Amino acid sequence: YIIGIPDDAIAAFSETLPLKNKLVVHTSGSVSMEALSKRNRKGVFYPLQTFSKNREVNFNTIPICIEAKEEADLELLTNLGNSLSEKVVEIDSDERSKLHLAAVFVNNFVNHLYAIGDDILGNNELSFDLLHPLIEETASKVKTLSPSEVQTGPARRGDQKTIEKHLHLLKEGPESELYQQLTESLMKKFDR
Numbered sequence: 001y002i003i004g005i006p007d008d009a010i011a012a013f014s015e016t017l018p019l020k021n022k023l024v025v026h027t028s029g030s031v032s033m034e035a036l037s038k039r040n041r042k043g044v045f046y047p048l049q050t051f052s053k054n055r056e057v058n059f060n061t062i063p064i065c066i067e068a069k070e071e072a073d074l075e076l077l078t079n080l081g082n083s084l085s086e087k088v089v090e091i092d093s094d095e096r097s098k099l100h101l102a103a104v105f106v107n108n109f110v111n112h113l114y115a116i117g118d119d120i121l122g123n124n125e126l127s128f129d130l131l132h133p134l135i136e137e138t139a140s141k142v143k144t145l146s147p148s149e150v151q152t153g154p155a156r157r158g159d160q161k162t163i164e165k166h167l168h169l170l171k172e173g174p175e176s177e178l179y180q181q182l183t184e185s186l187m188k189k190f191d192r
Contacts, residue, residue: 001017001019001022001023001024001025001040002025002026002027002045003024003025003026003027003036004026004027005026007028007030007031010026010028010031010035010036011031011035011036011037014026014035014036014037014040015037017037017039017040019039019040020039020040021039021040021041022040022041023040023041023042023043023068023073023076024036024037024040024041024042024043025042025043025044025045025068025077026044026045027044027045027046027047028044028046028100029046029048029065029096029097029099029100029103030096030097030100030101031093032093032097033067033068033069033092033093034093041068041069041070041073042068042069043066043067043068043069043073043074043077044065044066044067044068044093044096045064045066045077045080045081046064046065046066046091046096047059047062047063047064047065047084047085048062048063048064048065048099048103049062050107059084059085060084060085060086061085061086061087062084062085062087063085063087063088063089064081064084064085064087064088064089065089065090065091065096065099066078066081066088066089066090066091067090067091067092067093067096074090078090114128114131114135116175116178117131120175138150148189151186151190153186154166154183155182155183155186155187155190155192156186156190156192157192158187158190158192163183166179167179167180
């Protein structure tokens with residue numbers, strides 16, 4: 001039985017299932033396997049991907065992270081995962097929570113930064129399409145090199161003039177604060 005519901009509802013919902021000694025798994029990256037009811041065997045079947053309505057994804061390339069206590073259950077989840085994806089990985093709840101945290105940074109936060117960039121361009125009657133090649137090249141580079149190796153930009157170079165110009169363009173506000181925080185983080189990382 002696969003539970004695919006919001007994270008904060010998994011524990012309570014699993015307690016309401018009229019099942020006993022069945023394999024019940026959830027699909028969350030951030031919820032421990034232990035949150036599931038003790039009346040059943042527990043597991044996790046976590047596809048590491050972002051899903052949106054009306055957008056198909058290629059499951060064949062999506063890592064499926066699995067966890068179960070019993071070897072037979074782990075084998076069943078492995079077989080199910082292999083029927084959908086070329087990459088099935090056994091990861092425990094602690095590792096999965098850290099993987100989910102990293103996923104939030106590289107997906108949710110990056111997408112928020114895309115939205116800010118889209119707003120900046122839209123407010124200046126420029127198209128977000130202009131950034132597509134840059135986005136694609138950056139994503140492509142981190143497939144073969146580490147993110148630190150491919151880091152570029154004014155903060156990486158310690159280019160204070162450009163940083164000040166950007167802050168002037170942003171004026172006061174949450175985007176300016178975010179720009180400053182990210183700039184400081186990058187400068188610290190690269191000793192600038």
